[in-house]
Each structure stands twice: as C-alpha cells, then as structure tokens.
Amino acid sequence: MSETLTVDVKAIPGRGRAPQPAAPPGRKMVCWFDPGVLAKAGVKSLLSATIGKQADRRLLDAVASPQPYFFDFTLDDAGRPRDELWLDYVADLGDGWDSTYAVALAVTKSELSLKDPTGTTHVTQGGDVLVFGGDQVYPTASVDEYQARTVRPYEAAMFHGRQPPHLFAVPGNHDWYDGLVSFLRLFCQGRQSKAWRTHQRRSYFALKLPRGWWLLGTDMQLESDVDAAQVEFFENVAKKMGDGDRVILCNAEPAWIYQQVKPHAGREFLDNNITFLEEMVLGKKVSVFLAGDLHHYRRHENEEGRQKIVAGGGGAFLHPTHLPRVDSRPDGYVLQESFPTREVSQRLTWRNLGFLGHNPWFGVFTGILYALLGWGLAADLNGTGTSHSFISVLSGAIENTGSMLMAALLVMGMMAFADGRRGVWWKRVAGGLHGVAHLVAALLLTWAASALSGVLVGGGDSLRRDVCSGLLLFAGGFVVGPTLMGVYLLISLNVFGCHPNEAFSSLAIPDWKNFLRLKIDREGRLTLYPVGIRRVPRAWMAGDTVREPEWVADPKDGGATAPELIEKPIVVGRTKAPPTRVGKGRTEQSRARAFVPGDATS
Incomplete structure (x- = not known):
C-alpha cells in the first residue's frame, strides 16, 4: 500500500x-x-x-428462487409510461x-x-x-x-x-x-x-x-x-x-x-x-x-x-482484433468496425518483446527453471576444468539424467501450452520448437555460466564455482526465458493467428x-x-x-x-x-400480465 x-x-x-x-x-x-x-x-x-x-x-x-418472467420497464419508477429509455x-x-x-x-x-x-x-x-x-x-x-x-x-x-x-x-x-x-x-x-x-x-x-x-x-x-x-x-x-x-x-x-x-x-x-x-x-x-x-x-x-x-x-x-476468419460470417454478417483497429492491434503485439517488464514474476519462474535445467550439468563441468567446447557441453547434457528428464518435461509442457486452434500438428510442432528454443538457451547459458564462474571465483574452489554458476543460470533464465516467451507469442499471433489470449493477457x-x-x-x-x-x-x-x-x-x-x-x-x-414456429398466444400481448421490478411471481 x-x-x-x-x-x-x-x-x-x-x-x-x-x-x-x-x-x-x-x-x-x-x-x-x-x-x-x-x-x-x-x-x-x-x-x-x-x-x-x-x-x-x-x-x-x-x-x-422464483423470478418473474420479465421485469417491466415500460413504466418509470413513478408508474408513468415511458416515452423513451x-x-x-x-x-x-x-x-x-x-x-x-x-x-x-x-x-x-x-x-x-x-x-x-x-x-x-x-x-x-x-x-x-x-x-x-x-x-x-x-x-x-x-x-x-x-x-x-x-x-x-x-x-x-x-x-x-x-x-x-x-x-x-x-x-x-x-x-x-x-x-x-x-x-x-x-x-x-x-x-x-x-x-x-x-x-x-x-x-x-x-x-x-x-x-x-x-x-x-x-x-x-x-x-x-x-x-x-x-x-x-x-x-x-x-x-x-x-x-x-x-x-x-x-x-x-x-x-x-x-x-x-x-x-x-x-x-x-x-x-x-x-x-x-x-x-x-x-x-x-x-x-x-x-x-x-x-x-x-x-x-x-x-x-x-x-x-x-x-x-x-x-x-x-x-484482446487483439487482428484475428483471422472473423471479418465475415457464412450467414451474411460482415465486419463493420473494430476498436482498436487491426493495424493498432498488430503494433501492440510487439510489446511482447518486453515481456519481462510486464511479467517480472514469470522471470523468477524461468530463472529457477533454467537453474534446475543446467545446474547439475554446470557442476559436472566445474569438476572437470575451466574450459569446455560446446560439443563437450552438449555431450555432458545428454549423459546427465537429471538434465534430460527436465528437458523432456519442458518440451512436453510447451506442447501442452501451444494453441490448439490449428490442430494437433500445431501443438506438436510449435510447442516442440518453443521447448527446444528454451533448451538451447539453457544449454548456452550453462556453458557460459561454467566458463564465467571460473573467471569470477577461480578454478580452485568447486563449491564456490557451483554456487556462482547457479546464480548466473538464474540471472540468465530471468532475462532470456521471458524474452523467448515474448518472441514466441509475437510470432504466434502476428504470423499464425494463434495465442491471442496469451499474447495480450501478458501485456495487461x-x-x-x-x-x-x-x-x-x-x-x-x-x-x-x-x-x-x-x-x-x-x-x-x-x-x-x-x-x-x-x-x-x-x-x-x-x-x-x-x-x-x-x-x-x-x-x-x-x-x-x-x-414464429414455437409457442402460442404471441399476439395476446395486451392480455399479458405486466411484471414490475422486484415482483417475485413466476
């Protein structure tokens, strides 16, 4: 407050x-x-x-809960007929x-x-x-x-x-x-x-x-x-x-x-x-x-x-207004106006590039996620030296059971998150690519964290290096994770017409x-x-x-x-x-009972 x-x-x-x-x-x-x-x-x-x-x-x-069939507003609060409402x-x-x-x-x-x-x-x-x-x-x-x-x-x-x-x-x-x-x-x-x-x-x-x-x-x-x-x-x-x-x-x-x-x-x-x-x-x-x-x-x-x-x-x-397939209807309804316009709506979607600024707590979540994905691998790397090639880091990730399990859960989670309006193939392909992008980012951050921790704290104390690697992974995940999510939502909506709710709820x-x-x-x-x-x-x-x-x-x-x-x-x-094809007595309006606001008769 x-x-x-x-x-x-x-x-x-x-x-x-x-x-x-x-x-x-x-x-x-x-x-x-x-x-x-x-x-x-x-x-x-x-x-x-x-x-x-x-x-x-x-x-x-x-x-x-008895309720009248209608509340009558043809009369005003004083009981006089209304000329307009x-x-x-x-x-x-x-x-x-x-x-x-x-x-x-x-x-x-x-x-x-x-x-x-x-x-x-x-x-x-x-x-x-x-x-x-x-x-x-x-x-x-x-x-x-x-x-x-x-x-x-x-x-x-x-x-x-x-x-x-x-x-x-x-x-x-x-x-x-x-x-x-x-x-x-x-x-x-x-x-x-x-x-x-x-x-x-x-x-x-x-x-x-x-x-x-x-x-x-x-x-x-x-x-x-x-x-x-x-x-x-x-x-x-x-x-x-x-x-x-x-x-x-x-x-x-x-x-x-x-x-x-x-x-x-x-x-x-x-x-x-x-x-x-x-x-x-x-x-x-x-x-x-x-x-x-x-x-x-x-x-x-x-x-x-x-x-x-x-x-x-x-x-x-x-919510966005630039969704596909809503300008006309098969039964003859045609779009007349939208607010904001499609062009403005498309421009607003680009705000997702600043996803972290709109959703800082999501950054905390992805920071923890990236740390869990790479910390075990970083510890293994810290124990074997201060310099590693990307191929050796990738090999280490494949051999690390914990990292592989977290990676599989992440990809499946992104598939479940993917918009299903384009069918199962979209969920699998788009969700899979989204998940892989996070995995590649986490792998690169793990590589960088292992190397930087050796520079920052030296190569002698592996415990201090492990703690430093974890903090660097969290910091990298805090920034990179939300950014990748924002890019994914931007492309999904502006290119493929998917994730309209997520792409704009993220912006609030x-x-x-x-x-x-x-x-x-x-x-x-x-x-x-x-x-x-x-x-x-x-x-x-x-x-x-x-x-x-x-x-x-x-x-x-x-x-x-x-x-x-x-x-x-x-x-x-x-x-x-x-x-009309249903009901009788539709012309007997003059004999229908008038119900007033608050009348509880049904």
Whole structure:
C-alpha cells in the first residue's frame, strides 16, 4: 500500500472532502503470467468445471428462487409510461482500478457528450438500466475480489444526487469459478448499494422495454449450454411478446466468432444454442446480439440490419482484433468496425518483446527453471576444468539424467501450452520448437555460466564455482526465458493467428476500453452509441463531495483521453419479425400480465 498524503482541504477552493489518500486504494491489473495467479486460477477453474458438470447450480436456483418472467420497464419508477429509455451495457469489468473506474465514471455520468469520427457531438444520458454482460471480476470470483474490483469503483464513481440505475448481470466463466456463489450473493438477492439497485433472482432474466423491445440475458455456464429450466423460462417469456416485438439478446460469449476461430469437435449441439434460442424459442425476433468475453469492440451486420456486437471493454485487459476468419460470417454478417483497429492491434503485439517488464514474476519462474535445467550439468563441468567446447557441453547434457528428464518435461509442457486452434500438428510442432528454443538457451547459458564462474571465483574452489554458476543460470533464465516467451507469442499471433489470449493477457493493457449506450426513442427506434476510451487515466485526485465523484482524473496526466464514439451511432428500426414456429398466444400481448421490478411471481 502506498503512503498516504494529508491534504489541507482549506487550501483547495471549493473542496468539501476530508483528507484523502494520494491514490485510490484500487487493485492493479491482474498479472496473468504470475505463477501464483496462474496456479490459483487454474485450481479454481478445474474445481469449477468439475463441480459444474456434476451439479448445475442453475437447476437448483430454478426451484429455490422464483423470478418473474420479465421485469417491466415500460413504466418509470413513478408508474408513468415511458416515452423513451436509456440503457447502458458494460461487459468484462472488475480488473484494474484505472480501467474499471474510467469506464464507471463515463457510465455513471448523468449526461455524456460524445464526438463521433466525423466530429459531430452527440449528447447522451446515463441509463436508467445498467446491464453487466459477463465476467464481473478477475481473476477469480470471491466476495473480496468483487468488492475491491467491481463494487468499490462503481460506488466511488456514482455522482451525488443521481438515482442509482437498475442493475442486471449476466454471469461469465470467471463468475462461475466459485460455482456462482458470490455472483448470486451480490446480484441475485435484492442487495442495494450506492451504485445500483438489483432485482433478479436467477442468473438469467428478461426485461420488457418500451415500444415493443425486450432484453434477454442468458447464463451459458462453463459448457456454453442453456439448461432445460432456462429454455422453458424463455419459452414462457416469448409467449408474452407481440408479433412485431424485437429482442436484444445478451450472452456472455460471442458464439458467432468462436464457431469460426475455435471450432470444437463434438460440441456442435452446444455451440448452436444461440441459434436455437433465436429460431426455435424467439422466432428470429432478435435484432441485436450483444456479448463480451473478448475484451474489445467488434460489430458485424447483415443485409437486414441485424447486429452482432462484441463490447467487452468494461475494464479487463485488451484482446487483439487482428484475428483471422472473423471479418465475415457464412450467414451474411460482415465486419463493420473494430476498436482498436487491426493495424493498432498488430503494433501492440510487439510489446511482447518486453515481456519481462510486464511479467517480472514469470522471470523468477524461468530463472529457477533454467537453474534446475543446467545446474547439475554446470557442476559436472566445474569438476572437470575451466574450459569446455560446446560439443563437450552438449555431450555432458545428454549423459546427465537429471538434465534430460527436465528437458523432456519442458518440451512436453510447451506442447501442452501451444494453441490448439490449428490442430494437433500445431501443438506438436510449435510447442516442440518453443521447448527446444528454451533448451538451447539453457544449454548456452550453462556453458557460459561454467566458463564465467571460473573467471569470477577461480578454478580452485568447486563449491564456490557451483554456487556462482547457479546464480548466473538464474540471472540468465530471468532475462532470456521471458524474452523467448515474448518472441514466441509475437510470432504466434502476428504470423499464425494463434495465442491471442496469451499474447495480450501478458501485456495487461488497460487502455482501449468501451461500453454501449442504448436509447429507445418515441418512434420505437433503437440507437446504439459505442463509447470508447483510447487511454484511461493513470493518476487520480480526490473529488469534490458535492459536484464530483469520489475520485477524478488528475489534470497532470496529459495522456488520458476523453470518452468518444468509436463509430457513428447505429440505428436499428422496428422491422417486422418473421412468423414464429414455437409457442402460442404471441399476439395476446395486451392480455399479458405486466411484471414490475422486484415482483417475485413466476
């Protein structure tokens, strides 16, 4: 924790706040290549996957947690019909303070003026409804992590005097890492906070919006599966819809992209669950598909004007946008915009050459690994003299049983680490080459360490030479190991289109954040405002208790950029939906019961 700085509020005109710390007590971006973080997340993921397959929490909640078929937002909080509605969609948040809080500041503003790429200014309003689109916290779900990485930033950002929005949340895979326990406690028990008001009782929900619009949020668990109770729930929701009603469908993952770049053999049935909801349950009423999980902005559109949008920039590390095979879809969806652009994304990948600077604890891990690989061999070399040829060093490595065992484990580990999206051959070839590169580096460092130790401590004391060789091997592995990993990730992504998650999680880029602001107007048009922040602030100062949120960006941070529109607003009209094939009574909307937020009748 940084030292605190006492601020004399009397010396700051207009300030009405007690002394504050010099920086907000927020968490840093998750360092995904920290061995401790990797081990903890791996164990949590394994346990969650095992438990999730054996005991689906959603089935229990369907019985134990009654929930209305929909929450009615055609009326305002005073019970009057709404002429229009503003709504905000934020996905993949709860990582570092700077990125999550920067987005929260923009979301919670009562009014936000945004310039589009043409220079036109659009005045938008803070949403009465706030939807979290998946992965509300990183790296794993727990009460403490939710509080520090998600709740605290949004409470600090909420302006005094503004009514907290109605919050609905879609769980992502990281929310499932504790079996959804913390997610349900925070979002599904009617808990209120300074930042929001919650109403949902299950991990999926339906919102009835003005002018014939609906918003549905699904829970696909860890297996990308919609369970039977959830299907029945949405079938009942569909019966409340009119023939001309339109749907905004929110899923935690963009299946339309994953089916292209990460095909799963034998999982075609599960991968098509969005198609099942769209065609069989909702009768192709879906006009807009929203998803997170990929931490960037990407929009596809078809000839009918239907939208498929990834907007996972709520606070998590940036994901690349220059992946192959995602510019168009077989069903006619064509890429319209991405943020950042492909060219910027490719340039950012080069930051992996400085992998060690981003992941110093990974350097400690590779330093120990290289020492284990070469220390025994170095000791053998130290015992036979001070000068050796590379051939003799190689021969010694082959004859050293411990070194050969470690080498085999390293190569197999690199094969397991290799991206499998290009098939088994890629894992074997790319992983094998990656492993061999580390072995060659370790062998060269062992040769150099043995020779340098003789120079540094002399050739008489073998124990001192062995200790010196070990330290030199650790130092060399600390630098060389991460560098080789960075080069491997750079080539894998920019040349072969592999390891997009690893190549960018290693960088933990807090910038290029985004969220969606939606408006339903009097004529029934849906307008989507894609909001982007190119560079989030890195420095903060205490805000005024009356006019400002708890923390505001420090003007000295000149590199930060204001929120702006990624592209011109997208307008989706109320086109008539095709005839449905499932359910009856779809035209009986006038006789359907209206459910209000907080109604627990199902």
